[in-house]
Amino acid sequence: xxxxxxxxxxxxxxxxxxxxxxxxxxxxxxxxxxxxxxxxxxxxxxxxxxxxxxxxxxxxxxxxxxxxxxxxxxxxxxxxxxxxxxxxxxxxxxxxxxxxxxxxxxxxxxxxxxxxxxxxxxxxxxxxxxxxxxxxxxxxxxxxxxxxxxxxxxxxxxxxxxxxxxxxxxxxxxxxxxxxxxxxxxxxxxxxxxxxxxxxxxxxxxxxxxxxxxxxxxxxxxxxxxxxxxxxxxxxxxxxxxxxxxxxxxxxxxxxxxxxxxxxxxxxxxxxxxxxxxxxxxxxxxxxxxxxxxxxxxxxxxxxxxxxxxxxxxxxxxxxxxxxxxxxxxxxxxxxxxxxxxxxxxxxxxxxxxxxxxxxxxx
Numbered sequence: 038x039x040x041x042x043x044x045x046x047x048x049x050x051x052x053x054x055x056x057x058x059x060x061x062x063x064x065x066x067x068x069x070x071x072x073x074x075x076x077x078x079x080x081x082x083x084x085x086x087x088x089x090x091x092x093x094x095x096x097x098x099x100x101x102x103x104x105x106x107x108x109x110x111x112x113x114x115x116x117x118x119x120x121x122x123x124x125x126x127x128x129x130x131x132x133x134x135x136x137x138x139x140x141x142x143x144x145x146x147x148x149x150x151x152x153x154x155x156x157x158x159x160x161x162x163x164x165x166x167x168x169x170x171x172x173x174x175x176x177x178x179x180x181x182x183x184x185x186x187x188x189x190x191x192x193x194x195x196x197x198x199x200x201x202x203x204x205x206x207x208x209x210x211x212x213x214x215x216x217x218x219x220x221x222x223x224x225x226x227x228x229x230x231x232x233x234x235x236x237x238x239x240x241x242x243x244x245x246x247x248x249x250x251x252x253x254x255x256x257x258x259x260x261x262x263x264x265x266x267x268x269x270x271x272x273x274x275x276x277x278x279x280x281x282x283x284x285x286x287x288x289x290x291x292x293x294x295x296x297x298x299x300x301x302x303x304x305x306x307x308x309x310x311x312x313x314x315x316x317x318x319x320x321x322x323x324x325x326x327x328x329x330x331x332x333x334x335x336x337x338x339x340x341x342x343x344x345x346x347x348x349x350x351x352x353x354x355x356x357x358x359x360x361x362x363x364x365x366x367x368x369x370x371x372x373x374x375x376x377x378x379x380x381x382x383x384x385x386x387x388x389x390x391x392x393x394x395x396x397x398x399x400x
Contacts, residue, residue, distance in 0.1 A: 039220055044227050047100045051231025055096030059239045062092045063246045071129050073247050085244060088129045090252020093232045094122050100228030108221035113152035114262055117145035121186065121258040125250035145258060146182040150175055154265060182261045188287035189257030191294065196244035197237060198328050202286055202335045203256045204233040209283045209339030210263060213346050225263045229256070242325045260284065282342035282360065286335050289364060
């Protein structure tokens with residue numbers, strides 16, 4: 038059984054290491070001129086140091102040194118994490134081409150999959166367990182790791198956004214892994230949560246330093262791997278949905294961005310300012326309010342993920358309907374619908390306007 042006191046000590050070690058090391062990392066970034074400069078597509082207006090992810094990575098390492106988790110895949114996971122972190126660091130310093138950056142992620146994923154960490158079974162309600170062909174399992178695992186890694190990378194567009202969203206996602210995974218007594222997954226989550234929380238005071242609006250690709254690639258890879266270790270090694274029809282729910286904001290923002298670019302005949306790798314966080318700011322919300330709203334969305338989806346994992350079949354179907362409605366709203370907010378249509382949002386606005394008018398007339 039996992040000892041709470043032991044987990045808290047690991048959390049504090051990761052928090053303290055990340056918080057304290059962010060100061061020298063910031064000075065190092067300034068010295069090496071690893072800076073994020075304002076431009077038309079970006080929100081920030083001041084030159085800000087990058088590569089704060091080094092402090093997050095160091096905090097996670099410090100926590101794991103304390104925990105010394107026992108897991109068959111510990112070293113492949115660690116080597117992969119080091120590779121994606123180095124890839125992000127080089128990108129922060131030299132602005133690597135997308136293909137080069139993707140190559141680093143592929144190498145990390147291949148090392149992990151070669152060690153044997155592959156999704157193995159699919160269990161469908163009313164049908165039973167279906168063993169996955171090894172090739173299918175490899176493909177699913179590969180695209181999951183690459184997809185989530187890049188989803189976290191793309192959501193890192195506002196001060197504190199990626200840090201907070203991944204912390205919320207990891208908290209949800211921790212709850213489920215703790216209930217199921219997945220000790221290694223819990224430890225991995227705890228050190229990352231502690232590292233994120235230690236970095237967040239430096240990164241929340243107005244940010245003094247950004248995590249850069251050093252941090253976003255490391256966090257994306259780590260969340261992807263932990264969800265496989267703790268939740269998805271043997272997949273059920275619904276448990277496959279759980280990590281997607283927990284990571285709903287970055288995953289669906291990425292999916293809708295790809296659909297939007299395909300519809301507009303743009304390169305799917307080309308950046309734009311249509312992500313959900315940009316849309317909320319364009320609607321008139323402040324930087325801080327936008328981030329807090331997306332924290333709220335992430336927490337709600339994370340809560341649904343936890344409920345989903347222990348729900349009955351009937352309740353799971355009901356939750357699926359609710360989730361589809363929420364995702365439709367999300368699609369409207371990200372402008373993925375043809376012609377920029379927003380039927381649900383417009384209906385809500387009209388209803389609110391009519392109610393307000395009736396109240397004024399009655400008074």
